[in-house]
Amino acid sequence: MKQAGSSRDIVPVQAVGRDDAVLKALAGFVRQETLRPGQRLPTERILAEQLKVSRNTVREALTRWEGLGLVERRQGSGTYLKAEVSPDMLHMPLTLQGGADVAGLMQTLEIRRALEAEAAALCAERASKKAIAGIAEKLETMERVFHGTSGASSEADWEFHQSVYKASGNALFEQIIGAMLGNYHRFWEHPLGIRDFGHASFPYHRTMFERIAAHDPSGARSEALRLIATVEDDLRRGAARLKRAGKL
Amino acid sequence: MKQAGSSRDIVPVQAVGRDDAVLKALAGFVRQETLRPGQRLPTERILAEQLKVSRNTVREALTRWEGLGLVERRQGSGTYLKAEVSPDMLHMPLTLQGGADVAGLMQTLEIRRALEAEAAALCAERASKKAIAGIAEKLETMERVFHGTSGASSEADWEFHQSVYKASGNALFEQIIGAMLGNYHRFWEHPLGIRDFGHASFPYHRTMFERIAAHDPSGARSEALRLIATVEDDLRRGAARLKRAGKL
DNA sequence: CGCTTCAATTGGTTGGGCCATTGAACCAAA
DNA sequence: TTTGGTTCAATGGCCCAACCAATTGAAGCG
Numbered sequence: 001m002k003q004a005g006s007s008r009d010i011v012p013v014q015a016v017g018r019d020d021a022v023l024k025a026l027a028g029f030v031r032q033e034t035l036r037p038g039q040r041l042p043t044e045r046i047l048a049e050q051l052k053v054s055r056n057t058v059r060e061a062l063t064r065w066e067g068l069g070l071v072e073r074r075q076g077s078g079t080y081l082k083a084e085v086s087p088d089m090l091h092m093p094l095t096l097q098g099g100a101d102v103a104g105l106m107q108t109l110e111i112r113r114a115l116e117a118e119a120a121a122l123c124a125e126r127a128s129k130k131a132i133a134g135i136a137e138k139l140e141t142m143e144r145v146f147h148g149t150s151g152a153s154s155e156a157d158w159e160f161h162q163s164v165y166k167a168s169g170n171a172l173f174e175q176i177i178g179a180m181l182g183n184y185h186r187f188w189e190h191p192l193g194i195r196d197f198g199h200a201s202f203p204y205h206r207t208m209f210e211r212i213a214a215h216d217p218s219g220a221r222s223e224a225l226r227l228i229a230t231v232e233d234d235l236r237r238g239a240a241r242l243k244r245a246g247k248l
Numbered sequence: 249m250k251q252a253g254s255s256r257d258i259v260p261v262q263a264v265g266r267d268d269a270v271l272k273a274l275a276g277f278v279r280q281e282t283l284r285p286g287q288r289l290p291t292e293r294i295l296a297e298q299l300k301v302s303r304n305t306v307r308e309a310l311t312r313w314e315g316l317g318l319v320e321r322r323q324g325s326g327t328y329l330k331a332e333v334s335p336d337m338l339h340m341p342l343t344l345q346g347g348a349d350v351a352g353l354m355q356t357l358e359i360r361r362a363l364e365a366e367a368a369a370l371c372a373e374r375a376s377k378k379a380i381a382g383i384a385e386k387l388e389t390m391e392r393v394f395h396g397t398s399g400a401s402s403e404a405d406w407e408f409h410q411s412v413y414k415a416s417g418n419a420l421f422e423q424i425i426g427a428m429l430g431n432y433h434r435f436w437e438h439p440l441g442i443r444d445f446g447h448a449s450f451p452y453h454r455t456m457f458e459r460i461a462a463h464d465p466s467g468a469r470s471e472a473l474r475l476i477a478t479v480e481d482d483l484r485r486g487a488a489r490l491k492r493a494g495k496l
Numbered sequence: 497c498g499c500t501t502c503a504a505t506t507g508g509t510t511g512g513g514c515c516a517t518t519g520a521a522c523c524a525a526a
Numbered sequence: 527t528t529t530g531g532t533t534c535a536a537t538g539g540c541c542c543a544a545c546c547a548a549t550t551g552a553a554g555c556g
Contacts, residue, residue: 018540043506054541056304059507060311067315068341075507076549089343090352092427093316095331096338097419104338107418114366115359122358170355175344176424183340266509291537302510307538323538324518 018053022061025051027087040078041071068093102239105187108180109235113228115173116161120208120224121217122168131167132213138163139209157198160205164212197238200230266301270309273299275335288326289319316341342427350487356428357483361476363421364409368456368472369465370416379415380461386411387457405446408453412460445486448478 026047035041044062048055062079065071068091073079096104127135142156158181165174204227211219274295283289292310296303310327313319316339321327375383390404406429413422452475459467 045506056542057540059308060540062507063308063311064315067312067339068343070343073507074549075547076505078506078549083343084345086345089345090428090431091341091343092424092431093339093341094420094423094427095316095318096340097332097334097336107420110366110370110418111363111420111424114362117366118358118362170358172344172355172359176342176359179340179342183338293537296511304511305509308508321538322518323516324536326518326537 019057019061019064022047022051022053022057023064024087026061026065027085030081030085031087035081037081037083040080043078102235102242105184106232106235108184109228109232111180112177113225113232115177116228117221117224119165119168119170119173120212120220122170123164124212124215124217124220126169127167127212127215131163135160135163135167135209135212139205142205154198157205164208167212197234198231200234201227204230267305267309267312270295270299270301270305271312272335274309274313275333275337278329278333279335283329285329285331288328291326350483350490353432354480354483354487356432357476357480360425360428361473361480363425364476365469365472367413367416367418367421368460368468370418371412372460372463372465372468374417375415375460375463379411383408383411383415383457383460387453390453402446405453412456415460445482446479448482449475452478 026041030041041047042050044055044058047058051058062071062073065085066073070081070083070085071079072082096107123131123135138156138160142160145156161177162174165171165177204223208220208223208227211223274289278289289295290298292303292306295306299306310319310321313333314321318329318331318333319327320330371379371383386404386408390408393404409425410422413419413425452471456468456471456475459471
């Protein structure tokens, strides 16, 4: 990176602390015991004893994991695993200014637009026949649900997109988008009070799938962009509506 | 999301703990004192006293901030601010599976390709004259460094890209890409032992800038894609080279 | 069978203490 | 003046032993 030619190759040293070691040991333990998300892990007191460290140190380590969303602590009950955990993980904590408002959501949507398009293109390029069949299944489920009850399509919708991400061959798409959407979970439950929010995106799911099934990356990308564009439109309309309401 | 019609609209309440309150208070303090990144904030003991909580509680709160990359603690010295912090921030910690090997890097590059292209397009669409001038400056610095010493262009290169992300108007681009690249920091310092890694990407920086300066989103996107493509090529060649070396 | 009560369990918090590292002040030799 | 070593107070890292508060499940009771 910097000054590759100079003699400044030194740049130590990372001097890891005790709690870091605790985290590594804990990761090993979780792996060894094959703990699944939802399961409870040992008491802080037991961990402190078995790891030969103070409970305080255990708590600092667990606090870090809690901050990363890997673990959930419930007073009086225990500490529970919330996600897969392996010794080699990449953490990228993002901080978004401005809170969970419409503006922030708009920013995450711009990220999603980029990722959704790329994932669709990669999916069209690499999806196996089996994967495509799986996507088709999710799509049909979604359409069925959509035509039935009026507003409960979100879950099926998400599963459809997930299957596309999976078929892209890159797990990062699902993880990143999932994490972002998860943060706005409360929002999606009541999208600006609009009843048929996301309604307009519906037909583009099928057109996108068709381009994927035809192994047409460029076409899939275009349809994905159209899909997200409708959501962005809805969001803009909703924001404008809120603004009007605020002025009254 | 799920069961929008059901009566289970309740889902309070976040039941904030003491350390959460400490974090909010600290955020307020930082804002009030207008602390800038790099500056030192009060000692744990002083914070504990002023906030009327135990030092351990302060430590747990700071541990969380440290995990989020907002703060850096140096034993014997103090605790230092590492990034902007405001009371209303949305944290979304991403934890990505997969080790820091070449395969993982390839996956992150697919993400970067998507984001880089979108950021370039948005930048071309929204960048002000001033922002474009700033980008031009970074570009020229980069080219100057590049033509001077042989291998020290990475830092200037990164600053150039950063200026593009900033001008896109969406802080998430810089944060996500920065976090990803940071995780592979050790790799970029010795990219597969190849001396002129990333050499081929050089000319596309200028072409991309030209499309941005011309407010041509589509063109900027194309050039960004070409840029990343050269890096991916280098990476593939390096991986193949490693494979051969492994077989010998 | 359903309800209340209560005690054990568990994470949350406190206040105290000691240690290792840091950095500045100070001092001495080159 | 500069360089190198020493001292020393400040600071984060870690430990300890309690106590508090929420949860849980079993015992007890109507």
